[in-house]
Amino acid sequence: MSNVTVILWSVFYLIVLFGIGYYAEYRSSKHKSIINNPYIYALSLAVYCTAWTFFGSVGRATTTGVEYLYIYLGPAIMAPLFWILLRKIIRISKTQRITSIADFISTRYGKNISLGVVVTLLSVIGIIPYIAIQLKAISSSIEIVTSTTHVIQHSFNVFSDNTFYIAIGLSAFVILFGTRSVDATEKHEGMVAAVAFESIIKIIAFTVAGVFVTYFLFNGFGEVLKRSAELPSYQQLFVVQDNKMYIQMFAMMMLSMLAVLFLPRQFQISVVENMQEQHLNKAMWLFPLYLLIINLFVVPIAFGGSVIFNGQNINADTYVLALPIKAHQPWLVTMVYIGGFSAASSMIIVETIALSTMISNHIVMPLLLFLSSFSKLNFEKFFRLIVISSRRISIVVIILMAYLYDRTVAEKYSLVSIGLVSFTAVAQFAPAVILGIYWKQANKNAALIAILIGFAVWFFTLVVPYIVGAGFLDESILKDGLFGIAFLKPLELFGMSGFDTITHGFFWSLFFNSIFFIGISLFSNRNSEEIYQAEMFVDIFKHSTQSAEGSVVWKGTAFIPDITSLLYNFIGKQRTDHLLAGYARRHKVNFTQSGKADPMLVSFAERVLAGAIGSASARIMVKNVVKEEELSIDEVLKILRESQVVKETNKELRRKSLELSKATEELRIANQQLKQIDEMKDEFLYTVTHELRTPLTSIRALSEIVHDNPDIPDPEKNIYLASIIKETERLSHLITQVLNLERYESGRTQLNLSGIELGALLYEIEDSARQLLKEKKLQIHFNIQALMPLLEGDIDLLTQVFYNLTSNAIKHAKKNIQVEATYHDNVYRISIKDDGEGIPTELHELVFDKFFQAKNQTLKKPEGSGLGLAICKRIVEMHQGKIWIENQMNGGANFIVEIPHSNMTNKIE
Amino acid sequence: MVKCFTINGYLGFMKEKLKEQRLLFLSILFMMLFSFPFAKIMNGSTIILGIPQLYFYIFVIWLLLIFLTWLIADSRLFKNKKNKDE
Known part of the structure; x- marks a missing residue:
């Protein structure tokens, strides 16, 4: 394939990406988002699979066998925990308008600036080599597909280098779709759509290549295996020979579990770009399924390649391209080239967006604020411009640094090993983040020191050997240890030998990191801001059920014009007015353009600002325009307790009203019964008197007869008198019975x-x-x-x-x-x-x-x-x-x- | 806010807790299945359907993990009412 064809294909592919980006942004502006969809979310998570997966897995499978799979098993194991860990991180980030992993850590520990700086630096230093290997993958794949027609140019000239132009094209894409708005919490819909599209391309390309190798070059899995049985390395690749390998496998799994959460690009996609928490339900199984499918054909390609290129000096990382070239399949070669390009470019795009946001919000902004506090320069009006430009500049700088790294150091190493070094770098954030969202005592000093120590150990055990390998340091440090101390050998720290470099470095860095983190947290105190943030993070599901603006820890005086002009400077008039109108609607307040701002409005403005420039810088900006009173720890605790008390009181009230309604119901029933009894009593009285009157009437009638007629004959008179006696008896009998009954019923008997x-x-x-x-x-x-x-x-x-x-x-x-x-x-x-x-x-x-x-x-x-x-x-x-x-x-x-x-x-x- | 204190809200909350616990259990179980004692038990030179035994085991367990995650997180079987409405 000619050089021109490759360039044309690459340009064509980039144009398609731009088109998708524009389409997604267009749909978003019409409020018909295409990325608000669990399938797109799951696909965009597959940005985890980079060129390292596409090319490097094959290479790793030919050297360590089954171990390469554990880099994908880690995320598969982590996926069920997305619902627990990631959902909490997403919820926190949405309530606090967090824009990156550096912002997350800095916000958790009292919106601390130094932490933001440290995390950003560690990320940039750790990730740039990783971006570099993506560029390396692109450049070497160009080299391979063109090498049949051209002699490989060994002289190095930037302007005749295709990779350079591709790097510039990618920078343009990232600048266009990654820095549209200064508010970094706004979704980058164009970018996400493009990344999801690239995920589809890379899995199709790799699977087609795998099917081609397995079923066209060979006759199925069985034949690949049979043929590769003749290779000398066969046994050790299919069967684990050394028990130490299990430890290495476990370390890979743990490492990738952490990486899938804490790599800046994963954080960007899974947290910042997340539209709905519910999307996790699908992503939790679709994402591991994606990883499984893309890994299905790694083994046949790896061993098929080993069989076919046995004895030739061809890097196993390139088998996936080299096999179709050898089989003279130009269309397949193009497809695989585009697949590899998509894997590399998606990683570069997301990673640079994430890193540039971190640099602008956690290094440039604090620096600017620091400078402006000393000089009288009034550049507040240009803040917006500065934030955006600093992001654009850092995108270009990151990609250029990666390019230079690729052209100087990375040439010498395989894809996977450099990727794993980056994994270990971001794993240093694990204690601060995971413990930070479950353990309130975790504090700022602990996080700062622990990350710095983890960083140092990481650098010493994993980066120093590379520097030595590249010839910048003397080899004696590897053989004799630092300052000649045998305990301080970078590859055998404290005498721990026999493990591979990654397991070794991962273990020591995370060991010191966690120990210092927990130890210092247990033996030091937190300030009021930290206490408040710890509460907001750890109990997020409690706090986010009420309005996020509900509980405010702030005391001081602020004026509305100051607040609004601050927002104008950073996010523009249009968006400020829109947000404030929304705020007024939610809280049913009328905005005047003057007067004092209440604490709720101040904290709302701070959060909006945090979305643009990071919480630590936002804190400082707000502090500058308002007269703030320092809150003591007691006051913070009081406020937290009060919001707790309010909640408790609400609960109590609900319980009381429930009891009350129950009592009311009981009363109603009792009342009804009483009425019934009253009626019964009336009826009883009526019946009794009626019953009494009957005998009385006959007694009276009979006695009147006897009285009025003195001449009645005696026998007749006797009959009347007998009747009178009988009636009297009946009367007294009745009265006795009524009395008896009354006595029995009243319970007096x-x-x-x-x-x-x-x-x-x-x-x-x-x-x-x-x-x-x-x-x-x-x-x-x-x-x-x-x-x-x-x-x-x-x-x-x-x-x-x-x-x-x-x-x-x-x-x-x-x-x-x-x-x-x-x-x-x-x-x-x-x-x-x-x-x-x-x-x-x-x-x-x-x-x-x-x-x-x-x-x-x-x-x-x-x-x-x-x-x-x-x-x-x-x-x-x-x-x-x-x-x-x-x-x-x-x-x-x-x-x-x-x-x-x-x-x-x-x-x- | 009041909603979560109704009986349905409470049951939903308990169901949510149960879902978290099920997923945690799944994750820990499969982490063990992929690791030392089990991986070593499955290590061997047998070939199943043209695939070495250990690779075969890992892919089957992996698929099972995906299936169970789907079952707990996204299938109708365990979905609570709230999710269904959406």
Whole structure:
């Protein structure tokens, strides 16, 4: 393939990328975002797969075998934890308008400037080689695809170097789509869309190449394996030979777990560009699936390449391109070249955006603020311009530095090893971030010192050997250790030998980092700002449920014009007015353009500013325009406690109101019952007086007859007088019963307990009712169980019950009455049956009501007071028993009484 | 804000907690399955479907991890009502 063709393809591809970027921005401006989609989110996460994956995995698979897979297993293991860790980080970043990993760490530890600087520097130093190897991948793939027609140029001239122009093209893309707005929390929709597109391209290109090698150059996986069995290195690559390898594999896994969270480009894509937390649900399985698929054909390409190029001096990193070239497949070569280009460029794009934001917000801005505090230069009006230009300049500088690095140092090393060094660099952020979001005691000094120490150990164990390798340092440091101290050999620190460099460096740097981090946190204090931020980070799910503007820790005086002009300077008039209008709407306040600003508005402005220039710089800017009073630790704690108290009070209030409504309901029911009872009482009184009047009326009528007619013959007079006596008896009987019932119901009656022989009691009743039985010619049958235990009860009252029931039965029976008594399971059961007409089922309960009979006496004259059954029921209940009616087969009524046999004494009312 | 104190809000909260715990369990379990004792047990020179035994094991376990993550995080089976509405 000619040089021109390659350039044309590259330019064409870049144009497509620009087109996609523009399209996405256009859609976003129409509020029809194409990146607000879980699939795009998952695809953009695959920016994890760089040129290192595309070319380097193959190379690594030919040297360490299965170990290369663990760089992708780490993210797969981390993916389920996205829901726990990443979601929390996303939530925090959204509430605090965080723009990068440096901003995250600096904000967590009291918006500290030094931390922002350190994290930014470590990221830049750690990542530039990583960007460099992307450029290296592009340049060497150009070299390979053109080498068939051209002799490789060994003389190095920047302006005849294709990679240089590609680097410039990429810078243009990043500047265009990465620095559109000064507000870094705004989504870079064009960039994300392009990155997602590149993820599709690289996986297709690699998979097609893999299928080609596996099924066209060879006859499936099996044949690749069979052929590669002839290679000398075969055994050690397919089967792990050395147990130490397991430690190395584990280290790779841990390292990549951390890298997938903390690489600046991953943080940019997964946190800053995240549209909705819910997108994580899909990304959690789609992203590992993507990694799995892109790794499927690494082994066949690696071993197929080893078989085909056996003995030739061809770098295994380039097999994926070299194989299609050797097979003379120009279209496939183009495709793979574009795939590799997409893998490299997506990484470069996102990484430079992330790094440039960090540089402008955490190095340039603090520097500017520092300078302006000393000089009288008034460049506040140009802040916006300065922020944007510093980002654009740093993009160009980063890419150029990477280019130079590529052309000087990186030539000598394979892709993966440099990538792993970068991984280890960003792993230094893990303690400060992970502990920072779960452990409130973690503090600023600890984070600063721990990261610096981790950084130093990383530099010593992983970077120094490279510097030596590149010839800038004397080799003696590797052999004899620093200052000739044997314990300080960069590759065998403290005498730990036998591990590969990455495992060794990863272990020591993270060991010192974590130990110092935890140790210093435990033995030092936090200032008020740190305490507040720790609270906001660790308990984010508690705080973000209320309005983020709700709890404010700030004290001082500020004026609205100062605040608004500050915002104008940084984010422009249009956006400021838009944001302030939104704020006014949310909090239902009217904005005047003058007057004092309340703390809530100040903290809102600070957060908006933080989105543009980072929280630490925003803090300083706000401090400059407002008169602030320093808050003491006690005050911060008080504010936090108060917001806690408010929450508690709310909870308490809700609980109270719940209780109140419950009480109200109870009261309502009680009231209803009272009304019912009142009605019942009225009715009772009415019935009683009515019942009393009937006999009284007849007594009065009869006595009037006797009184008015003195000449009535004696026998007739006697009949009248007898009637009067009978009516009087009825009256007094009625009154006695009413009094009794009232006494039973009010609970004033004490039961006069004694042991009762139930059988004897029932026979006795028969005796007293004999006269009645004779009159009505009725037969009474007894069926009483022998040897029942004595029933403990009030003999007078119970006699009354059974007398009432028996006389009731006598009233209704035609021929027979049957009385039964049994004792079973501690319960006496007495049933009194008659063969009368029976009682309709619907009345079974009503007959026990007071005056039931009276109320229903439409047809016949009442026999008895109508209180008998009510009294029976009450007496039985006083004995803890039950009384009810059952219908018999033959139609008669069956009254059943059940009284339990047990410690009655306790239950007397 | 009041919503989270209703019974449904509370159940949703508990379900969310359960989801976190399930995912944590999954992650720890598979980290072990990919690591020393298990990787060593699966290490060997047998070839399965043209793939060396250890590679085969890793890819199968990997696929299983993806499937289980999908099941817990994104399938209807474990989705709570709130997610369904969206």
